[in-house]
Amino acid sequence: MEGERVPDERERLLELSARFLLEHGVLDLSLRTLADAIGSSHRVLLYYFDSRETLITDALDEAARLSSVRDASLLGPNGTDADVEQELVRVWRLVSADDQLPLIRLFVQVVALALHNPGPYKNFVDGLQTEWVSAYAAYLRQHGVRPSEADDLAAEIVGLQRGLQLERAIGGSSDMLDRAFAAAAGRWAERVASFA
Structure with missing residues (x-):
């Protein structure tokens, strides 16, 4: 055509x-x-x-x-009218859904390879350390969080997200993990609101 x-x-x-x-x-x-x-x-x-x-x-x-979860461009809308807690939970559910399990398992395997032999996986590791954290930090700054606090909070969000994804990959209950992430998202939203 x-x-x-x-x-x-x-x-x-x-x-x-x-x-x-x-x-x-x-x-x-x-x-x-x-x-x-x-x-x-x-x-x-x-x-x-x-x-x-x-x-x-x-x-x-x-x-x-x-799998339509390439990066944190899933985050949105970016305006201050958006509900931060709901948005964080929405993204979590996208990246931890049943249909994402093959991708999560593949990600964990590549991380294991990179830990064992970091040299050949340098670009992967560099992206791993910055891509999602940078996107979350930008999202948080758009909601009034100061840059240094946005970076720290973004690292916390990504750390929990990845830890729970690992738990999901090894058979953790999706309901339990959803509740754990939602509880954290509520606390993060309160912290974001304190900057307004």
Whole structure:
């Protein structure tokens, strides 16, 4: 069709890889196994991605995009009329929903790889430390929280979110985890309101 974007080969391989990793994970994954599964060769994957680690981190990002939870751009609306508590809970429910479990498990596996061998995963780790915290901090500043307090509170929110996601990945009760996050969101909303 006219105007329809045709993905290039790298994008096609990336999407196929992301879908495979969501289903099978990354632990003990070889490029040959992945290449066979997606109808390619390990040399082609190396040509497009340079290394197994680059492919894994790019595929994790693609998997998050496919799951519609790529980053904290889920946060909104950004005006001061929005209910902070409800917004935090809404985002939590999106990133911890049953359909996100394959992505959460994949994320945990890549974190484990990065902890074991940080060098090849430097870009992943750098993004891990800044992307969500920066987005939450910007959201909080738009609600009147001073910059230094916004950064600290954002780190607290992301820390709890990730901890509860890990608990979710290993079989924690979604109802219990939802209640825990909602209780914290209520306290955070009170702190945000104190800046108004």
